[in-house]
Amino acid sequence: MSSKDNLENLARSGGLKAEPPDRKECEGLLRSAIDRLKDAHNPALSFASRFDLAYNAAHALALTALRRQGYRSDKRYLVFQCLVHTLDVGKAQVRLFALCHERRNLAEYEGYMDVDEALLADLIAATDALLPQVRQAMSTTK
């Protein structure tokens, strides 16, 4: 099945909503991702802030890629999962973002934030790698 078919199926099952791509929106998401990712690198900030910034930068990038294809979703987990269809991102990378999503939920809803520098380093590295892919995709959009 092609990536396009996979996204269409997800839209049919109600996970994704179809909405025509919007250049301005994508540019706004990308800008917010770039700013947050830059700040996530700042070692002067607390672990919780850096994790939050890196996680939200990754989500904004994944959402940009999904919006470019003409879809959106308010299910963050799904936005990350769609990366295998929206960009050339491997399953392991997606799994890493999903793991960070679960950690973020623990912090957000159960008040538990584990200081895990190794996970933060890998999250930032994975998001750093995602940024040029999204930029590249944006530059080829009409």
Next chain:
Amino acid sequence: MQTLPLSDALFTATQQKVLGLLYGKPDQSFYANEIARWAQVGKGSLMRELDRLHQAGILTLNRQGNQTHYQANPACPIYSELLGIVRKTFGIGEQLQAALAPVADRLVWAFVYGSIAKGSDHAGSDIDLMLIGENLGYGDVVERLLPVEERLGRRINPTIYTPADWLAKTAAGNSFVQRVSEQDKINLIGGPPPEEPAHEQ
């Protein structure tokens, strides 16, 4: 030093596959073709095995339309023992051990905690995995665990600490580490890191 996996001493390869699936997810039923595809064994030997396990009351059989569904039988007198054996050996433990074998020399202690280790899991429960070691990255670990996730149909949630992290969090009374320490575990590799770092001779 054990050189033979427990499961190989006790069960044939086909029995391990069948029991691993059906006693790995005891609240689900599976039809023969599904089990054959998952286990990658011939239909003939699989049907013989399913028949034997059914005759012994280890599995129940239930016809839905033209499909025959098999499921772990809770009325079997050794149901809970089989669940335990599967959980601790080929169900989850051995698959995780095999996936982690290439990084075993970097691991001090690896274990499963949470609902799976407690035996209070349901078909959708995640596998909570604690990895304590040096030079382990999430990216690498996640990649190694992906095939196991797919085979078991469960998500694996790894937490990676260095031995120093683990000892420091334990000493600081970190609530998560404390909770994990006190819980039931399925031990995969090694054991608790020593309190004092080993001195070089």
